[in-house]
Amino acid sequence: MDTRALAVFLAVAETLNFSRTAEKLHMSVSAVSRAITRLEEEVGQPLLERDRRSVQLTPAGREFRDFARRSLLDWQQLRRKLGSEGELAGEVSLYCSVTASHTLLAPILAAFRRQFSAVDIMMHTGDQADGVSRVLSGQDDVAVTIRPLQLPNRLEFLPLLESPLQFFMPAAPCQVRDRVLQEHAADRFDWETIPLIVPERGTTKELLDDWFREQGIRPRIYAQVAGHEAIVAMVSLGLGVGIAPQLVIESSGLRSDVETVPVAAGLPGLSIGLAALRQRLASPLVSALWDVAGQTYPASG
Template sequence: MELRHLRYFCVVAEALNFTCAAERLHMSQPPLSRQIKQLEQEVGAELFERSSRGLRLTPAGVFFQQHALQILEKVDATTEATRRMARSQRTLFGIGFVPSVFYGQLPTLVRDLRQRDNLELSLAELTSVQQIQALKAGRIDIGFGRLRIDDPEVEQEILFNEPLVAALPLGHPLEGTTPNCEALARYPLIIFPAKPRPSMADMILGIFRRQRLKIDVVQEANELQTALSLVACGIGITLVPEQVKRVQREGITFVSLEDKSLTTPVICSRRRGEKPSPIMQEANAILEVLVENRRTGRYP
């Protein structure tokens, strides 16, 4: 299978007409039809329903289109980034991160690296699972997440464990207290991200499950900021990493938990067995200082 097959398929899937698609691709219809048929044979599934009324995507075709578009977008983005790097004679360094790690010290890493004249940073908001995929594909060079994921091609290092805190709407009965999980379980819970899973949502659910506490998940949000907005609206409460307390949001208060062992790790992921580049060596040195500041209670 070649990239052109994916491009042909996506054009046909959008037009749902071989003649129109062939015109867009500046080719004749018979070769295009043959290419799509070959693609279906290679995939092992019919991607289109063909009838007198025209073309229609099969369920397999809908699934294939979604992923084909993602692949082509990534290829185009990588190509453009490579061109920019070549034009500027700069080294490209990709950083993946989950949003909740960027409320603390990690922005200092980005700020310090940006001081280098020969470096172009590429920042990508990715879940922990997506970071592993991006590392293996070479789209990022280092990732910061919260889930340990076993993969032979990726090494992970826990930088530090961060306490969890409860985000509550102002005026909540637990405001000003230090609640335990049993107290938290009495109130509707908002979890994030809703997908993809596994994620921090599963980590939070596991805390209550291990204590055999029944909880009412009233809402699942895809993003941390959305979850906090829902809290501010009074829809429920949520658990977040401690550094999120730095977010200034109206209508929200944060309280520490009684159980100080309830923490979430900040995990750094890198490709395994790869000799560190000069940029990676510098990033590692900056991280070492930041982690030490965190562990000793000093912040930049």
């Protein structure tokens, strides 16, 4: 059975959307559909129930999902075993946000490739808020993510760097900016009238909710969106005041289009690092990546 087809099926099983799967895997929608159809022909029954509105796993599809995960893991282990003596070979599945892929991860992967050139990194990108769930479900070996407030028992977390949360506003003149500057000049912020753009889920949202609760503030939420990068983009368009880790703001191509908003009661900081299942760290491949990351950011320990 084609391991690439298994990977395509697992991606569809995760998104339950052919278009999003095609975008993630850099394939056409028709190619994704053909891969699923071939698998269903091999299995002899439908793996997915699909119509114009939704896609759902059939009972056989749920069972096949477990089989596909085990099969890909076995394949990776076999590749490692058949690799040249004394050299690691195989594949590590890594999940991260776009920002993390070209900032935090860049020096880690450069060092990793120098030491383990026969190991392939299969990278998936998306909202970092999904990182922990993808690791827990076995979809990826390692994720770059913010440390959750409650770390699951099965999960190991390697801190790499700290990044404070920051409020920020549009840099160009607009109603939102004018309102923030007026509030700042008066040494107060009326959060009930300032439109806020916040994450729809994840640790940042949880920390922000706690911060507002501690301050006794009932904010005016203009929009809840997926991904810190999307928040920076919306703020740059003058749609509201946003919140994101400083790392994301500084790394954004829109950095010059937004400006930090200082607040009297400081926001909490974030610990950004790698997450992996403890049992997966027994894999020499995953352990090697983990060790290289710790060596690349030695201050994290």
